[in-house]
Amino acid sequence: MRKVVYSLALALLCLGCTNTKCPQDALMGHEAEIDAIIAQMTLEEKVQMLHSKTIMSSEGVPRLGIQDIKYADGPFGVREEVGDGFRPLGWQMDSATYFPTGSALAATWSPELAYSYGNGIGQEARRRGKDVMLGPAINIQRLPVGGRSYEYLSEDPFLSARLAVGYVKGMQDAGTAACIKHFALNNQETNRGSVNVIADERTMREIYLKPFEAAVREGGAMCVMPAYNKVNGDYCSENEHLLNEILRGEWGFKGMTVSDWGGTHSTMGAALHGLDVQMTGDNYLGRPVIDSIATGALSETVVDAKVREILRLRFAISPVPEDEANTVLASQPETRAIAKTVAEKSIVLLQNNGILPLSPDVKKIAVIGRNAEALTASGGMGAGVKTPYEITPLAGIRNRAPEGVEVTYAPAYKNYLGMFARWFGQELGPDVALELDEQPDPAMLAEAVSLAREADVVLYFCGTNKNIESEGSDRTDIKLPVGQNQIAAALADANANLVTVVISGGPCELEAVTECSAALLQGWWNGLEGGTALAEVLFGDIAPSGKLPFSMPFKLQDSPAYALHNFPPEEEVEEDLFGARYRRDIVGNRRPRLPRYKQTSEYTEGLLVGYRWFDTKFIPVLYPFGYGLSYVDFEYGDIKVSADQFGIDDDIKVSFTVRNCGKMDAEEVAQLYVGRPDAQVEWPAKELKAFSRIALKPGQSRKVTLAVPVSELCYWDVEKNAWSLEAGRLDIMVGSSSKDIRLNSFVTIK
Ligand code: BGC
Numbered sequence: 001m002r003k004v005v006y007s008l009a010l011a012l013l014c015l016g017c018t019n020t021k022c023p024q025d026a027l028m029g030h031e032a033e034i035d036a037i038i039a040q041m042t043l044e045e046k047v048q049m050l051h052s053k054t055i056m057s058s059e060g061v062p063r064l065g066i067q068d069i070k071y072a073d074g075p076f077g078v079r080e081e082v083g084d085g086f087r088p089l090g091w092q093m094d095s096a097t098y099f100p101t102g103s104a105l106a107a108t109w110s111p112e113l114a115y116s117y118g119n120g121i122g123q124e125a126r127r128r129g130k131d132v133m134l135g136p137a138i139n140i141q142r143l144p145v146g147g148r149s150y151e152y153l154s155e156d157p158f159l160s161a162r163l164a165v166g167y168v169k170g171m172q173d174a175g176t177a178a179c180i181k182h183f184a185l186n187n188q189e190t191n192r193g194s195v196n197v198i199a200d201e202r203t204m205r206e207i208y209l210k211p212f213e214a215a216v217r218e219g220g221a222m223c224v225m226p227a228y229n230k231v232n233g234d235y236c237s238e239n240e241h242l243l244n245e246i247l248r249g250e251w252g253f254k255g256m257t258v259s260d261w262g263g264t265h266s267t268m269g270a271a272l273h274g275l276d277v278q279m280t281g282d283n284y285l286g287r288p289v290i291d292s293i294a295t296g297a298l299s300e301t302v303v304d305a306k307v308r309e310i311l312r313l314r315f316a317i318s319p320v321p322e323d324e325a326n327t328v329l330a331s332q333p334e335t336r337a338i339a340k341t342v343a344e345k346s347i348v349l350l351q352n353n354g355i356l357p358l359s360p361d362v363k364k365i366a367v368i369g370r371n372a373e374a375l376t377a378s379g380g381m382g383a384g385v386k387t388p389y390e391i392t393p394l395a396g397i398r399n400r401a402p403e404g405v406e407v408t409y410a411p412a413y414k415n416y417l418g419m420f421a422r423w424f425g426q427e428l429g430p431d432v433a434l435e436l437d438e439q440p441d442p443a444m445l446a447e448a449v450s451l452a453r454e455a456d457v458v459l460y461f462c463g464t465n466k467n468i469e470s471e472g473s474d475r476t477d478i479k480l481p482v483g484q485n486q487i488a489a490a491l492a493d494a495n496a497n498l499v500t501v502v503i504s505g506g507p508c509e510l511e512a513v514t515e516c517s518a519a520l521l522q523g524w525w526n527g528l529e530g531g532t533a534l535a536e537v538l539f540g541d542i543a544p545s546g547k548l549p550f551s552m553p554f555k556l557q558d559s560p561a562y563a564l565h566n567f568p569p570e571e572e573v574e575e576d577l578f579g580a581r582y583r584r585d586i587v588g589n590r591r592p593r594l595p596r597y598k599q600t601s602e603y604t605e606g607l608l609v610g611y612r613w614f615d616t617k618f619i620p621v622l623y624p625f626g627y628g629l630s631y632v633d634f635e636y637g638d639i640k641v642s643a644d645q646f647g648i649d650d651d652i653k654v655s656f657t658v659r660n661c662g663k664m665d666a667e668e669v670a671q672l673y674v675g676r677p678d679a680q681v682e683w684p685a686k687e688l689k690a691f692s693r694i695a696l697k698p699g700q701s702r703k704v705t706l707a708v709p710v711s712e713l714c715y716w717d718v719e720k721n722a723w724s725l726e727a728g729r730l731d732i733m734v735g736s737s738s739k740d741i742r743l744n745s746f747v748t749i750k
Pocket of ligand 1 (some may be wrong): 073134
């Protein structure tokens with residue numbers, strides 16, 4: 001086994017930034033003008049640019065005709081106009097398309113769709129007069145319970161990276177800057193405002209930083225949002241290693257950084273260690289900057305460098321003229337169509353005994369479960385969208401059901417409004433559950449069972465809601481809430497034709513519903529046309545083609561951070577900045593307090609996140625990463641690799657055929673994983689390195705070629721502080737999921 005260490009220059013070459021134009025160059029076309037502007041600016045004018053002007057803008061240079069920068073959340077649609085404290089301003093023209101949320105987008109496994117999705121949001125942002133969208137959110141889904149898993153893409157860095165690049169390019173091609181967030185290692189919401197994430201350099205580089213690196217280097221992201229948390233001792237908004245050494249130094253980032261809202265922590269730290277704009281407030285990057293310069297503690301050149309980075313973005317993104325913004329509704333038919341296509345390709349069929357697609361003989365359908373009619377566009381704190389409409393699953397089914405088919409409905413379980421409802425004294429009616437593990441209400445259950453008994457087919461909608469999965473907190477477990485398992489069992493007793501649809505953003509424990517359902521689907525929070533897309537799948541207008549972007553363990557305790565007791569953290573009694581101060585800013589209320597947790601989060605599972613853990617440790621999962629069935633079978637064959645031996649500059653080209661053995665149009669996502677059987681360096685058993693979505697007519701066979709750049713096989717050599725390539729045997733596994741490997745080959749890395 002030989003190790004070859006590659007210098008940074010070579011690594012850069014491998015990542016395609018030398019021969020072709022570097023995407024970050026899009027920010028570099030106006031340096032002379034920027035010099036001239038900075039030369040004319042007073043120190044006060046410069047410092048005005050380094051902090052918020054309003055909750056969603058920062059100052060330009062009015063005297064010199066440079067417009068303010070206008071931001072909007074992100075990441076799955078343009079958020080409505082908000083004022084101080086995030087209070088909606090009640091505008092008429094600020095409805096925007098609710099796109100499927102992050103994990104749903106990721107389930108398409110389509111960088112092309114991610115491009116369209118980013119482009120659609122980018123177009124809508126311009127109609128709203130926005131320069132910077134606060135998205136995509138591309139942190140790794142480290143914890144099944146993660147409150148923001150639904151915003152994030154995947155547990156896998158390669159899938160996240162490919163989608164992030166598509167999203168960012170699409171958005172920026174529409175003329176809106178993408179602000180990738182939350183940089184970095186913001187993988188838990190529990191004490192996110194203060195937690196110190198302890199991760200080794202290799203784990204950071206290969207898992208957590210990968211999507212950000214790709215979004216910057218390949219996607220050309222113009223804006224980066226440092227996260228709330230600390231990484232290895234320093235807050236992300238003043239983290240020299242993350243912001244100056246890696247982001248700017250190694251990745252060549254030329255754009256601006258803007259702290260997460262309330263995530264700036266000091267003047268000198270932020271000023272010297274990489275933050276350009278404090279959001280929100282000016283207590284650190286306002287007057288204190290001027291004072292620090294006056295005392296000689298800080299040099300004005302530091303401020304000039306920040307102003308330069310902000311102006312680069314300002315010049316790269318043309319401001320929307322005041323009289324053009326908000327003149328038409330942001331959400332238009334073309335952008336809604338993108339949301340619908342993403343929804344259609346995101347739905348994951350987890351099991352099917354042949355009951356789906358629904359037969360034309362079905363004349364009476366019982367739709368059961370509150371999630372069939374729950375609205376999902378808003379809630380979950382920051383990321384909601386004021387959508388012009390939302391087709392719920394129930395509406396989608398009613399719209400699509402053929403003439404003469406009767407659709408009945410019963411909610412079956414109570415609504416869970418979460419801790420906020422109780423804290424703020426929200427009216428809690430009889431149909432509100434007070435606890436997540438509440439037993440089913442006997443009357444509601446009886447109503448549901450009686451509809452189920454009378455129907456030909458039962459479509460049961462279970463899952464979470466945005467009070468359960470939300471920014472600001474993590475779930476305490478991933479069990480189906482409010483008695484949904486018991487309800488599933490009762491429905492199955494009443495009618496064996498039970499089709500269960502899970503409506504959630506993150507994974508749930510599904511063993512019980514798997515056992516009693518004839519078919520099971522993951523239906524996501526799927527945008528304003530989500531119900532339409534789901535009905536198309538149920539009635540067989542299209543075949544399901546989504547693949548899980550995360551593993552679904554049998555139980556939470558099997559997952560790596562839990563198994564190693566890295567999460568949940570122990571409770572302590574220290575102050576948490578987010579809970580203690582920022583929360584008050586949002587809700588104008590001091591009373592509610594989150595529990596205080598241990599302030600470090602150790603990532604001792606290292607590289608073994610998601611399926612990397614389950615596969616390496618031989619821990620069975622209920623549904624593996626990359627899994628998803630269709631209404632047809634696919635046959636894989638004829639694997640060929642372009643050579644036997646490969647060096648650092650080569651691409652390993654793997655070709656094979658995929659055939660649609662069924663009777664309808666269908667799409668398959670073929671996945672390529674690698675393994676290193678005789679490695680000296682520790683590697684996960686299997687890692688995704690390429691994939692492709694393939695559309696096939698009935699009976700059609702196509703040759704697919706996937707390329708793996710050998711440079712993508714490097715590991716971060718901690719001793720050398722550089723990327724290294726380990727020579728030796730590389731196993732190549734091609735299949736339909738991380739567990740369903742259909743073809744094997746191997747090559748040698750020189
Ligand atoms: C979230 C960010 C969001 C910002 C502005 C923060 O609480 O973490 O994702 O962009 O608020 O709404």
